[in-house]
Structure formats: C-alpha cells, structure tokens
Amino acid sequence: MVNISIVGAGAISQEAYLPALEEIEQARLQYVVDLDEERAARLATEYGAVGHRANYLDALDETDAVIVATPPGSHADVSRACLESDVHVFTEKPVAVSSEVAAELVELATSRDRHFAISRQYRETPVCQLLTTMLESEALDDLAEFSITFGDETHWGFRSDYRMNRAAAGGGVLTDKGEHPLDVLLWLFGNEWELHRYCDDNYGGLEANASLELAFPAVGVNGTVEITGTRDLSNELVLRGNRSRLRGDPGGKELVLERSDTNEQTTIEATRSVPNSYLVRVGYQAKRFIDAVAGEEPTYVPAASGVEVRRLIETCYEQRQSMVHSWEQPGLERATEVS
Amino acid sequence: MVPTRVLLTGAGGFVGGRVAHRIALGETEELTALLHTPAGPGAMRLARLPVDIEVGSVLDKELLERLLADCDAIVNCAFGMGKTSEDGTRTLLEAAAAADIESFVHLSSAVVHGHHLDGTLHESAPFAPDDEYGEWKRKGEEVIAAFEGGAAPDPAIIRPMIVYGPHDDWVTGALETVRTGAVLAEGGIGTLNQIYIDNLVDVILLAMREPAAKGETFLAVDDDHVTWRQFYRDVGSILAEHPPFQELSRREIRLRKRANTVRDSVVPPVKAVGGMVTADEAQENAVAELARTPWAVPLVKQVPQPVRERLLDRVIGDGSNGQPVKLERTNGSDKSRSPQYELPEERFVRMQSSLGSVSNEKSKDLLGWEQRVAYEKGMEYVGKWLAYDGRL
Numbered sequence: 001m002v003n004i005s006i007v008g009a010g011a012i013s014q015e016a017y018l019p020a021l022e023e024i025e026q027a028r029l030q031y032v033v034d035l036d037e038e039r040a041a042r043l044a045t046e047y048g049a050v051g052h053r054a055n056y057l058d059a060l061d062e063t064d065a066v067i068v069a070t071p072p073g074s075h076a077d078v079s080r081a082c083l084e085s086d087v088h089v090f091t092e093k094p095v096a097v098s099s100e101v102a103a104e105l106v107e108l109a110t111s112r113d114r115h116f117a118i119s120r121q122y123r124e125t126p127v128c129q130l131l132t133t134m135l136e137s138e139a140l141d142d143l144a145e146f147s148i149t150f151g152d153e154t155h156w157g158f159r160s161d162y163r164m165n166r167a168a169a170g171g172g173v174l175t176d177k178g179e180h181p182l183d184v185l186l187w188l189f190g191n192e193w194e195l196h197r198y199c200d201d202n203y204g205g206l207e208a209n210a211s212l213e214l215a216f217p218a219v220g221v222n223g224t225v226e227i228t229g230t231r232d233l234s235n236e237l238v239l240r241g242n243r244s245r246l247r248g249d250p251g252g253k254e255l256v257l258e259r260s261d262t263n264e265q266t267t268i269e270a271t272r273s274v275p276n277s278y279l280v281r282v283g284y285q286a287k288r289f290i291d292a293v294a295g296e297e298p299t300y301v302p303a304a305s306g307v308e309v310r311r312l313i314e315t316c317y318e319q320r321q322s323m324v325h326s327w328e329q330p331g332l333e334r335a336t337e338v339s
Numbered sequence: 340m341v342p343t344r345v346l347l348t349g350a351g352g353f354v355g356g357r358v359a360h361r362i363a364l365g366e367t368e369e370l371t372a373l374l375h376t377p378a379g380p381g382a383m384r385l386a387r388l389p390v391d392i393e394v395g396s397v398l399d400k401e402l403l404e405r406l407l408a409d410c411d412a413i414v415n416c417a418f419g420m421g422k423t424s425e426d427g428t429r430t431l432l433e434a435a436a437a438a439d440i441e442s443f444v445h446l447s448s449a450v451v452h453g454h455h456l457d458g459t460l461h462e463s464a465p466f467a468p469d470d471e472y473g474e475w476k477r478k479g480e481e482v483i484a485a486f487e488g489g490a491a492p493d494p495a496i497i498r499p500m501i502v503y504g505p506h507d508d509w510v511t512g513a514l515e516t517v518r519t520g521a522v523l524a525e526g527g528i529g530t531l532n533q534i535y536i537d538n539l540v541d542v543i544l545l546a547m548r549e550p551a552a553k554g555e556t557f558l559a560v561d562d563d564h565v566t567w568r569q570f571y572r573d574v575g576s577i578l579a580e581h582p583p584f585q586e587l588s589r590r591e592i593r594l595r596k597r598a599n600t601v602r603d604s605v606v607p608p609v610k611a612v613g614g615m616v617t618a619d620e621a622q623e624n625a626v627a628e629l630a631r632t633p634w635a636v637p638l639v640k641q642v643p644q645p646v647r648e649r650l651l652d653r654v655i656g657d658g659s660n661g662q663p664v665k666l667e668r669t670n671g672s673d674k675s676r677s678p679q680y681e682l683p684e685e686r687f688v689r690m691q692s693s694l695g696s697v698s699n700e701k702s703k704d705l706l707g708w709e710q711r712v713a714y715e716k717g718m719e720y721v722g723k724w725l726a727y728d729g730r731l
Contacts, residue, residue: 154378154382154383160377161377161394163386164386172383173383205389205390208380208387229380230384326723327721328360330712331537331711332361332365
C-alpha cells in the first residue's frame, strides 16, 4: 500500500486526482495539503484522508509519495523538499519553470533512488498511442510536415487566481497548455529540435496565443504549432507526407488517412475500449506512478522528459517575436514601450 | 485632469477588456483591473497586459477600499443581470466616496430609453426600458442619482446603444443569425445606432479626464449612419455563403410567434395522445408528456373524435407539418443544413424597425469626442478577427 498525499487541492486535484485515488487499489490517501486549510480539511473528509495540512512539509513523514498539483511556479520547491525527504514525486506539468532546475531535480531523484514522474495525459490518448505505433513501425515513411492547433477558451474551474500572476503561473498559454502538444511532438520525433520562429501576443504579462515553427532534423520533419487560450479552435494534429495526410484530434480516438492522389479517406480507429476523457487519462497516469512506487515495473512518464520540453519553451520565450493584430492597434498611437 | 491610477471593473468583459488594453498600452495612467473570474478568454486576454489584476467582486467593499487606496479614478464596466449590478454600483460608490475618488465613469446603455426610438434621442429623454437588461441598467443609474454618500464622486454616465467590434457578442450573434438564416423585421430599415469599440473607449477616457463631465450623461454613437440591413449584409459578406435574408413586417413576426406558441404548447400533448392511439410502445412517452402538460389533458379530451383525428394527422407525421415559414433553399451554401430562419427577439424587432437615431452632440461638444474608426474600417477589423478566431 502506498501512502500518498496530494499537495495542492485546486481544480485538477478535485476533478481528477482525488477521485482517481479512490479507484487505485494500492493507494491510501494520507494528507490533502493546501494553503486554503478549510478546503484541505473539507476534501480530506470527503475523500477519507488520514488528515489535512496547510504546509506540505508537515505531511512528509507519513507519506511515501506525493502528487504535486500546486501552481506551476511552486512545483520545483515542493518537489525538491519531497525528494530530499525521500518521498517519491508525481508532478503536474511543468517539472519546473526553469529547465536547469528541472534537470537538477531529476538528478536529485536519481541520487535518492526515488520515482519522479510527470503527468502527461495525452500519452494515454488512443490517437497519440496509435501515432507512436505507426511511426515505430515506419508506416509513415514519407512523413515531411506536421501541424498542430491546440487549446480552447480556457473555461476551466480555477480555484485560485494563480493564472493571472506570472510568478505563480510560470508563463502564459505556452507554459499552461503548450506543454501538451510539445511533449507529444518530442515523444513522436525525438529530442533533437530546432526552433525557427516563435511569436506570441504577450504585452508584458502572460501570452494568450502562441505560434511556433519547429523542425526535427534527425527525422527530417518540420512544421507549425499554434496554441490558444482564447479561441475555440478544433484541436488537430496533421502529419503530411508526399502521398498522404494523417489527421486527428490528439485527445481523440481516431485518425483519418487521406490520400493525396485520390482524396480517398480512411478512418483508423483505435480499438482500446477504455473511456477517453481527460480525467480518466490523468487518473491512469497517477496509477502508473503509484504502481511503480508499490514495486511494479515503471510505466509512467519520467520527469526527465519534461526537462527537454521546458528547454524548448524557454528557447521560445528567449526568441519571441510579437504577434500583432491589426484590430488591436487603434488608439495606441501613444503606446509606451513594452518589454 | 489626468488620473494617476484607474480602477477598472468588469475588466474581463468586452468593453472593460478593451479599456484595459488601451489604458495599459496607449495611455499614461496606471491600471488596476478587477474581474470576477480568472477563467475564460476575457481573463486570458487581460492577463497579457502589464497591469495589476485582482479577481473579486464589486460587492466586496473591503476589497474595493483596499484597491481604491491607490487610485484616483474609476471606470465601472461591471455588470450582471440582477441585483448584483444595482448593489455593486452602490458598493462601488460608497467605496469611491470613502477614497475621495476624483473621477468616476459608469457604463450604462441607451436601452434605458427602450429599443424603439422615435426621432433623435437626446440624453434628457425619459427612461423607458422595455426589457430586463434595460431595467437593470436603469436601476444602476438610479442608484447613482440617489447616492448621497458624503464626498460623492458624481459619476459621468455613458450610454451606448450597439457596441460592435472584435470579441463582441453582438457580432458573433449576428454572424450565427446570418449563417443560419436571418429574418429582418421591416426589412431591417431601422438605424443600427452603432459605435465601434475603440470609439466608445475614446468617450470613456475623455469623460474620465474631463472635469466638466462629472455628473453628466453622454449618449455614445458613431457618426456613420448604418441600417440593420446593411449591417447584416456586411456580416454576410464576411461569410463565404449564407441563406438569403427573409424580410417580415412586425405584424407578420407577431402572428408567427403566436402560431409557434400555440404549436409548441399544444403539439406535445396532442402528439402524446396520438402516440397513445397509434403505437403501444409510445404510450409510456405519451403519458409522460401529458403529465408535463396537465392543463392540456381536459382540453384534448373535449375535442370531438373526428376533429381530434384530423388534428393528429396534421401534427403527427414526419414533423414538417405546421411549419409556419416556407423556407427557401440557400444560394448554394451549406446543403447539409437547412436554414433555420429563427424569428428575431422582440428587442431586435424594435431596433430593426426603428428609424430613430441617437445623438452624439453632447459627447462632441463637452468632451471633444471625434469618431476615430469609421464603420468600414470597423467591419474590416471584425472580419479579420472572426477569421483569426476560427469562426468562419
């Protein structure tokens, strides 16, 4: 039995992790930890935890493993304290706002022989699993280009206003939502990438829309990524080859293969019968981690993979260009310089 | 007077969001932006700006007092249907009075005068709201008029009619109406009385800085005269294809709505009865339907047998009986979806048939306001935004 505590009792914990832990046989909920002690107490009672804490440091003695679900800006501090106390860590993305710190944490986990995992629910989706299978089997041997559009209008039940604060959020939509499609791309095409262009609509705060041009020279693929926190776009991943095009929702169950010469379409549906809601996928990720802590062969996504994603995001921010929309320009003749 | 720091409420909304953008990036004032939720596209757009953001309610007096300690001006764009709006305005006034705020601009609406205008509307026209939204806007203004809170901030009140621009519900609503088949009351000859969002922001900022604006009310409208028909046509030209417009008189719309009400009230229980006599397996559904409309049970029982059968024939079948509008096929657009031609709500009927216009003389005379963005340019911006937003 794994004694597990949840650090950060916000929306994702309430909607995904706490319900998921009830279904994971090897998990015993120790503490619910949150700065909002009333919330922590309420949820601890509701989910039958041993207790609640306002400070995660007070929960570590009786905890084997934690789920870190605080705002991104605090992930590194929480994870470090837990690992130093020999507690296994499963963290929400990002591992840390800084890739350098993320790498240090990975090394710390290794030196302490602790499991250190990151939640990557898109790796559980039928479409993404199908794509990895197809790529590994070289079913798409003429693949040349990709494009991803990802995001939504951010109607999320935030339990705090961290998303309005740069220090707490660690970044805007590229950090908040961008980790998902970028991790999928690195998972599919490897860690050798080149950033050709990045632009966003940050005016000195937190970007809400971002656009990247990215290449993976080792596999000869390049393409674009568009991420939004304000538009209701269809989430779509498209892979283009010379003879065909493969497209689908990264979070979905089926891909459509379109032949360039005949326009013929074939729908390829994953045969997995498990539910495909994101809450279920998040729960699966947590289960993989808990099973590993309990002694089973690890199948979770190692936090080490998050280091490269974070490095890509940092590079984007370093090289950012402004995304300027004509309709936002009227009345800004006296605009001050924005860093 | 140029304020040092402005408290902006409703900063996640359509108007508030643009006020925030303009002040943050184009003006000299510092900004504290208050919004009631950190979620949604408005909050995400606001978070792009180099401003102090607070998430909270205009009903939270303690919060307002804390925020106003560093401010000398307020722009109140917060609104919610219901007493929140009335009480929020009052709470804001009380906090402003306590903080000795020098400038207070309150966003109201010209619909406090109703949606149907005769002649030229001036600020002195009486209140005559004809829907719930107008009622709550009127109540907000009455709270201001009645306020006697010591060092009263004496708000300037801004009343636009139709505000249009990127991120605007009017625009996206019109887009969907045109896309699914627009019905124009009286052919849409009515005056739109529109103001482009940045032109409205100009009125707000001028009123905020002009000492003579205190306690005054300003209608806000662009110089361009545009009809509802033209507006819908321009929205239609942004779409690649759309069904042709239907033009109905106010009387025809009224009659069809009445017929629809009867159909929608009577058909379900009659269908239920029909189900009972035509198919065993439908009996359960039929009984459930009747249970939901108990008043129809005695009514249906009294209809003579032959009439009842003829009625059932008309309302039970392939579902196309009783359709009040003969739909025309589209001009080659979306063949997979028939036009809906939903009848416009009463407020649209009034506006689309109203030849009255809103005056902007006072805004010009007292504030020195001039229209910055012409209608054609405004619609160009709208088109570009709709394309970017993935709505086309």
